[in-house]
Amino acid sequence: MMLRNINCLAKMPYRTRHIHLTRHKMALSAALDNLIRSIEAFSKELDENTHTIALTRRGRPKVDLHFRRIVTQLQCSNIVSAASKRTAINNLQLAPASRSISTNTSSLSGVTNTKEEANVQNDSVSNSEEITPKEIYYNETDITDDIVKLYAHKTFPKVVLHNMYDLVSNEFKRRNYKVTPTYRSIKSKNSSAWLCCYHIYWPVETKFVAKDTTKAKASNKAALAALAWLKKNNKISSQGSPMIYDEEEVKVATKKVLPKLTLDDETIGDMQKIVNIHQSKMIEHIMDGREMGENDVKVEEGEDGPLAEAGEVSFRGVKEMRYLGLDQYKTKEKVKLPIAKYKEDFIDLLKSNQVIIVKGEPGCGKSTRVPQYVLEAWATDEGLSGNPGRIAVTQPRRIAAISLAERVASERDERVGSIVGYQVRLNSKFEPTTGRILYCTTGILLRHFQSDPNLTNFTHVILDEAHERDVNTDLLMNLLRGAVQKNPKLKVVVMSATIDTSMFSKYFGGAPVIDIPGFTYPVKQHFMDDCKLEVHKTIDMCEDKSPNLVHEDVVKVIKYICDKKPEGAILCFLPGWEDITKVYKMIPERNDLVTYCLHSRLQDSEQWKIFSRPPPGVRKIILATNIAETSVTVDDVVYVVDSGIHKEQRFDVEKGVNCIDNYWISKASAIQRKGRAGRVQPGESYHMYTKEKYKEFEDYSMPEIMRTSLTKIVLDSKVCSNNMNALEFMVKLPTPPEENATLRAVEDLKDLELLDENENLTSLGKTLAEFQLEPSFSKAMVNAVIFKCVTPVVDIVTLFSSETELFSSGLMNKENIKATKSDFCSSSDHLAMMRIFEKFLEFSDANNETGLRMFCKRLNLVPHRMKTIEKLRKIHFDYLFNGLYDVMPIADDYSDNDELVKAVILSGIGNILQHRNWDIVKNRLKQNVNVLLTRNNHKATITQESVNYKRNCFPSEFLLYLNETRSNVRRMTLVRECSLVSQLSVLLFSNKNLNIEKVDDDIKSDISSDDPVKLVLENTTVKLICDRKEAEELIRCKVALMSCYRYYTRQLTNPPEYNKSVNAAWDEILVILNKILKRHQVD
Structure with missing residues (x-):
């Protein structure tokens, strides 16, 4: 009845309608409650010409916002009087309606692009005391470049605005916060246009208005104006999402989250005992020690330095080398290679210069023949005169050093090690008395430099693959440049296939360059924009600055070669192990295909499989990283698939963290990859990028020294x-x-x-420079000697410094790895792996190979990798036994104290994750969530294989971690292994000072102390609240411990002054300290 009356009113003339409205006020009052429940919008207008009231979808009238507010107030009051209802009805303004008839949207009153137009059109609008929302017009909005760029990669502004306010509506649980545009048609004699208005209620009620020739254009303009206004008012983040939180709310939620430290009376008493022992029995003896300075530190020569590793080639004591006769040293050339034509030119150039640069194209034979030419020249001119001749040939990778030594020895029909041998870490074959050519990794030659700065044990050094510019190669060039000045008998050859000859020639004082062309069959190049293959995703990806491999497209190319091309091996370059495994699984299982993987972390025996020849009719596919780009030559490769991407780690100097992401390769790398085909017959290379993208590549790869x-x-x-x-x-x-x-x-x-x-x-620095470990890991091992928990710390350092994947299913079954480790320790990855390793050593020490294999099979461990860790462990123990003075025994008195072991690791590494229970996700405040922050205040994600993955209960706010990896592209920091560690361990064993600060007033009420203070770990984000007296006792205890620690550091790394009374007092302190840590241990 009510609706029918209103529809009748709408058909009446304006004056008649106004009279009838007055008569119906009482009727409206009686129906008020039902009317309120039917309201679905907040404005009401009448069209002056069509006399149609704006209706909802259900045919009910829309009432304006002012009226809705008044009614809401009436509903909220305890007593709604008739007079109040009449007041509400009197405030209902029925304005003239628009000419445009619309039953599904509200028409606009005075909606224009400018306020001037609005003034003209609003002459007929009746005045009211209604509080109208602010109107913002598109033409008056500052649409800045940043807002355009922010949404340039997204869809239309209209869709962005709608999605944004859907989030806002869901967050605040207010349906009316969703936005819907309203339109009005504007027609004139010569043109027509549309007005669009967005009426928003968050953060404040505002209207955004725009005009254009179509609805779509008008709505996008209005939406863009709204987005620009939101951005200007800091309601849109830099990622383009709404910032739905209040700063004051965040302050309130976060101000009281500092963890509290409470020390029991027994702990306080024990700390006082430590301080007393230090002051009464130690301080007068240990304060006399001093740090060694510049004049004190000298490099002591020994057998290749004081800390020669197991398996190292030693020249100590080799007074005279045997000369085997000229015929034994002549070059053996079973196959003629292009470099043979340049043999005499090379030898003549080397005789007259101390340094020469060799640019040799792939396949010219430089890596195998140049060392032999040098050997032959020495044997001819100097060998008979008794002058020693020893040639070091450096390679950036282990597999290259070994394979080249074996190939050259094979060509010469000799046993590896007699004249031609190799040395890599943990493995060597070289006779010091007869060996003349030593293929070795760059790191090995650096070790020789530490004990022999002028490199007098070698007559020639050949730096191969110098274009890779790894850190060790750059360091060697610097040291060699100095060595040739001090050792005129030393000669240096710098070689590469794609080298910037002018730069290296200039670096070595204008060294001459010899350019040797290679012998390779022609290789036909295919870029993706030339191919007829359906690889649209890859072509689209080429537009991205940060590349991402399209695995299915790589497999398409491989399958195309297998189905359409003659026989020949395929070498496919992929960024990393994850990509290798994905592509491997996608390659169909066929009897005529065999697939091998090549990665630097694979065991040597696995890597050697790529050199095997498949049976007739079977095609070999090799999935490799850039390890196959240089040095390693697989003779039967005919086809190359080049992804154009490599995974590269770059060090962020400001944040102090390694960032690993995918990057486009350089032009030099692309040429190298192409050169892998065509070694035995004409080949083809398929490049997974366009010609235009190739033109954008850098000429050469970024030197490692710039990114580490x-x-x-x-x-x-x-x-x-x-x-x-x-x-x-x-x-x-x-x-x-x-x-x-x-x-x-x-x-x-x-x-x-x-x-x-x-x-x-310092004396400690001089000692740790001999350890082939990151300094922080080395320091943790020395600290373990001082705190007498050596074995578990050495085991943990060995396990986690090697960066070796010990589980056979490490990339695929991470949940199983977590379950396996949790059986050994549920709160610490480091302790879990230590216990697994200790169990392995039990079988190894007992020579129980059967039990060892069964143990590894049950836990999915890779036995040969565990044995490699066992060898490294011995080396690390040797560092301690040979590198430290015998002040105290290498002891395990407190190795059963898990909290002490973690604390000692922390004392060297110092990396802490901090837990908090709030976060801002998509610019919304979330409470009662678990968030972990790194030392750089980055939110960290613990990976699936960790025992602490998805942990909900945190008995301590702190977790120890050794390594982190950040992806800037994905904005993610990953931590693979971590351990819960107690507050006391963090405060006592961190090498930062402790400071006391004043506590904010609003935090004091939460602390049960008359004098609460803030305890701050200097230059970190670690802050705790505790009682002032407890804080002062803790600081005094730490000062005493650090004093003792520095004393023993000096004693272990300098000729000691042995003092039994000091050692006895330190033993007393260790007993008390271990009681404290066990009391506060977290699991």
């Missing part, structure tokens, strides 16, 4: 350069790293107490 942490490099440089200033040393490299990177490394070494304030090596 320099901490270990600076430490090594101090030994090799006799304490030269770090910046001074680095500026002499072929491509000097950024100054900030070097300065950060120096500061890190000072924090580790390996450099003093004058940047000179």
Whole structure:
């Protein structure tokens, strides 16, 4: 009845309608409650010409916002009087309606692109006391470039705005916060247009208005105006999502989240005992020690340095080498290679120059023949005169050093090691008395430099694959440039297939260059924009700055070659192991295909499979990383599939973290990859990118020195350069790293107490420079000696510094790995792996091979990798036994204290994850959630294989971690292994000072103390609340422990002054300290 009356009113003339409205006020009052429940919009207008009231979808009238507010107030009051209802009805303004008839949208009153137009059109609108929302017009909106760029990659602004307000509506649980555009048609004699209005209610009620020739254009303009206004008012984040939180709310939620530290009376008493023992029995003896400075630190020569590793080739004591006769040293050339034509030119050039540069194209034979030419020239001119001749040939990778030595020895019909041998870490075949050519990794030659700075044990050094510009190669070039000046008998040959000859020639003082063309069959190149294959995703991906491999397209190309091309092996270059496994699974299982994988982390025996020849009619497919780009030559490769992508780790200097992402390769790498085909017959290369993308590639790859942490490099440089200033040393490299990177490394070494304030090596720094480990890991092992928990710490350092995947299903069954580790320890990955390794060692020590294999099979461990870890473990123990003075035994008195073991690891590594129970997700405040923050305040994700993955209960706010990897593209920081660690362990064993600060007033009420303070770990985000007296006792205890620690550090790394009474007092302190840590242990 009510609706029918209103429809009748709408058909009446304006004046008649107004009279009838007055008569119906009482009727409206009686129906008020039912009318309120039917309201679905907030404005009401009458069209002056068509006399139609704006209706909802159900045919009910829409009432304006002012009326709705008044009615809501009436409903909320306890007593709604008739007079109140009449007041509400009197405030209902029925304005003239629009000419445009619309039953599904509200028509607009005075909606225009400018306020001037609005004033003209609103002459007929009746005045009211209604509070109208602010109107913002498109033409008056500042549409900045940043808002356009923000949504350039997304859909239309209209859709973005709708999606955004759907989120807002869901977050606040307010349906009316969703937005719907309203339109009005504007017609004139010569044109027509549409007006669009968006009426929003968050963050404040506002209308956004735009005009254009079509609805779509008008709505997108209005939406864009709304987005620009939201961005200007900081309601849109830099990622383009709504910021749905209030700053004050965040402050309230986060201000009281500092963890509380409460110490029991027994712990406080024990800390006081430690302080008393230190002051009464130790302080007068240990304060006399001093740090060694520049004049004290000297490199002691020994057998290849004081800490020669097991398996290292030693030249110590080799006074005279046997000369086997000229025929034994002549080059053996069973197959003629292009370099043979340049043999005499090369030898003549080498005789008249100390350094020469060889640019040899792939297949010319430089890696196998140049060392033999050098050997023959030496034997001819100097061998009979008794002058020693020994040639070092460096390779960037183990497999290359071994394979080249074996190939050359085979060509010469000799046993590996007699004249031609190799040395890589943990493996060597070389006779010091007869060996003349030593293929080795760059790291091995750097080890020789530490004990022999002028390299007097070698007559020639050949740097092969110099174009790769790994850190060790760059360091070697710097050291060799100095060595040739001090050792005129030393000659250097720098070689590569794709080398910037002008840069290297200039670096070595204008060294001459010999260019040797290669012998390869022609290789036909195919770019993806030339191919007829359906690889649209790959072509589209080429537009991205950060590439992502399209695995299915790679498999399409491989299958195309298998189905359409003659026989021949396929070599496919992929970014990383994850990509290799994905492509491997996607290749169909066929009897005529055999697929091998090549990755640097694979065992040598697995890598050697790529050289095997398949049976007739079977095609070999090799899925490899860039390890196959140089040095490794597979003779039967005819086809190359080049993804154009490599996975590269780059060090973020500001954040101090390694970031690993996919990057496009360089042009030089593309040429190298292409060159892998066509070694035995004409070949083809398929490049998974377009010609235009290839033109955008850099000419050469970024040198590793520009993208890695320099901490270990600076430490090594101090030994090799006799304490030269770090910046001074680095500026002499072929491509000097950024100054900030070097300065950060120096500061890190000072924090580790390996450099003093004058940047000179401390005694500890000199010792740890001999450890082939990252300095932080080395320091943890020395600290374990001081706190007498050596074995578990050495085991953990060995396991996690090797970066070896010990589980056979490491990439595919991470949940199983978590379950396996949890059986050994449910709160610490480090302790879990240590216990697994200890169990392995039990079988190994007992020579129980059957039990060992069964154990590894049950836990999905790779036996040969575990044995490699066992060998490294022995080396690390040797570092301690041979590198430290015999001040105290290498003991395990407290190795059963898990909290102490974690604390000692922390004392060296120092990386802490902090837990908090709130977060801001998509710009919305979330409480009662688990968030972990790294030392750089990045949110971290613990990976699936960790025992702490998806942990809900945190008995401590802190977790220890050793390594983190960040992806800037994915904005994600990953932590693979971590351990819960107690508050006391963090505070006592971190190498940062503890400070006391005032507590904010609103936090005091939450602390049961008369004098609460904030305990802050200097230069970190670690902050706790505790009682002032407890904080002061804790600081005094830490000062005492650090004093003892520094004393023993000096004693272990300097000729000691043995003091039995001090050692006895330290034993007393260790007993008390272990009781404290066990009392506060977290599981």
